[in-house]
Amino acid sequence: MSTVDKLLDAEKKWTSSVGGTVPGESAVFRGYDMFKTFGEWNWLGMFYFSATGRKLSVNSEKFFNGIYSMCFSYPDSRIWNNGVTALASTVRSTAQLGICAASAVSEAEFYGGPPIMKSLDFFLRAKSMLDEDMTLSEIILKERRQNKFIFGYGRPVVSSDERLVPMKSLLKKLDLYERPYVQLALEVNEYLKQENKGVGINAGGLFAAFCADEGMTPKELYYMMSVCFSVGMVACYIDVLEKEEGLFFPSQCGAINYSGNEKRTW
Amino acid sequence: MQMEDDISKKDALHTKIWQEEPQDENPFVAQACFCSGYDVYEDLLQKASWFEYLYLLFKLEKPQPWQSSLLEKVAIAVANPGIRDHSVRAAMNAGVGGSTSASTLMAALAVGAGQLGGAREVYSVINIWKSCQQDISKWNEQLIDLDKSNIDGWPAKEHSPGFDPNGVTCAQPILTTLASCAEHKEAANIHWLITNRLKLEEIAKAPLAMSGVVGAALHDLGLNAEQSEMIYLILRLPGAAVHALEQKAMGWKKYPFYLDKFHIDQVS
Incomplete structure (x- = not known):
């Protein structure tokens, strides 16, 4: 044609x-x-069905709900994406605009969906390399040569991740802990811990490993994460709206640390 | 400017672009603003054009006359991609339903960000220029090298960036834009594109698209891929805005809903 x-x-x-x-x-x-x-479906289960065409098992759906509720819903306006919602609120823009813009901002290089996709991709590749008899050490070396980082390990701002303990506990409670990719993720974590560089698994890495155990592709995970931070964003918007306008971390002229060209005339 | 003593260094905003001097009575209000050293309100406002200022913002230097003129030509060429353009249709979808103005432009940005005629295509075009320069043999490899292995939100490329997979021959507005940009003898990449257009179209198996012309012009202006992507997003918004406002005023009854053209494939 x-x-x-x-x-x-x-x-x-x-x-x-x-x-x-x-x-x-x-x-x-x-x-x-x-x-x-769909009248009695869980909304997140429906979201998963939309993204993948598959239905989650009862326990996996519970884990999704759990991690989305306790780990991806921080109402903390300092976090860069949430801060967009807070700024929208302090200038009295609409919540929908603030939340949608902040959700779009969550598609970032080192937080939000993309690094977790890359972490899932790493686990899928690492597993097939292990199946081809490569050692964990060889795999990590190869990954660092290719991508500099091991996605799913390390964290900006602070190195520890307070979400790991409750996540592990929930995985165990739901019988989702002893699955191949979660175990692989923890083995990589043990290897990195021995290096003493302060780089450990983060919540995104453990979540990516869970998703690998679910048989998800990186793109399916990406779709699932498209609105996952919005719960915390709503709270951030309301928090700022309840104070006077313009008071969310105002910045004075002196806060500008200018290092550009000297004053000149056009 | 020295930072105020009571502002810790880690909470400072570091910039080479913007400097402010506060009012004596209120440190939160600027008495004077400087862009790359130029006083914006006391100097630029009287002397600079919009496109000179736009160039200054991105490059931090005053443009040569040909540079601001080339940028202005690009801006005029893309200001209204037309009522059928995907990004404009997205804006009109917002307008016709009575959505907020910002969401209308966000819709135009989201769709206009894409890889088919959108800003990500310009980003890719600039990257091809960066690696191939004016070496046709390198273009021969790069234009058909569609990387499908990306692990991020961007879907895989489906056509050679800068060329229109749905075109048959190069459209007259694109040829005219190309010729108009070529009025500047300094626009070396535009001139090379004119000389090599037919060969490149043969390689891409598609005619040159507006994103290809814009990419060459912005590369001539020394803008990198990310700067070019941003400028293209900004410059295409006026058309989206006015078409959305027009459709909003006319109402949804005059806007296509494709009621009888939508079919559901019963897969279950």
Whole structure:
């Protein structure tokens, strides 16, 4: 088909493979009647179904809910993405704008979804390298040569990660701890600990390992993380809104540390 | 400017772009603002054009006349990508439903950020210029080297950056923009693009796109990939804004909903 024919054909109709609505009649989601099927589903389980086309097991859904609730919902306006919501609030913009912008900002190089995707990718590759009889030491060396970091290990601002203990505890409680990728992640952690460089597994790394055990791809994980920080953002917005406008960390002229060109005339 | 004694160094905002002098009575209000050393309100406001100032902001130096003129040509060429453009349609979707103005522009930015005619395509074009310069044999390799192994949010590239996979021949507005940019003899990459356009189109198996022209012009201006991506996002917003406002005023009943063109593939 020629380029123009292809466009003319596409102009006539769109065929969706995920569903849609017949206005006034029904709604279909991935082949299921939405009103007959999803009324009692957990919303996060539905989100997973949307992202992957698969249904979570009861315990995995509980873990997703647990980690999203206790680890990805910090109401702390200092965190860079949450700070966007707080700034939107202090200038009296809308919560929706602040939260959407902050969610978009969460797609960052060293926090949010992408590093966790890269961590999942690392675990998938590491497992297949181990299966090909490479040692953990060789794998880590190779990874550092290629990517400088081991994604899922280390943390900006502070090195320790307070989320690990409750995450491990929840994984154990739900019988999700003794699975291959979580165990691999912990083995890598032990190896790095022996190096004494202060780099240990972070919550994203452990979450990525759980996702690998679930059979998720990095892209599926990315989709799942697209709105995962929004719970904390709502709280940040409200916190700042309850104070006077303009009072979220105001910055005075003297806070600018200028190191550019000297004063000059155009 | 020296930092105030009571502001700790770690809470300072470090910059080579912007300097302020506070009012005597209120340290939170600037008495004077300087951009790369130039007094913005006492000097630039009287003497500089918008595109000279825009260039200064990105490059920290006053542009040569050809540089601000080339930037202005690019800005005019992309200010309104047109009512059918994906990013403009996204903005109109926001407008027609009565969404907030900021969400309208956020919609245009999100869609206009893409790799098909959007800012990420310009980013990729600049990176190709950076690695190939004016060596056609390198372009021959790079244009068809579509990296599919990225582990981030960007979907894999599906066409050669800077070329239109849905085009048949190069569109007249693109050729005219290219020729207009070439009025500046200093725009060496634009001139090289004109000389080699047909060869490059053959390699890419697609005609030159506006993102390809803009990429060459911004590379001529010495902007890197990230700067070019940002400028392209900024410069395309006016069209999105006015079309969204127009559709908002006309109302949703005059806006396509594709009611009978949407079909559901029953997979279950």
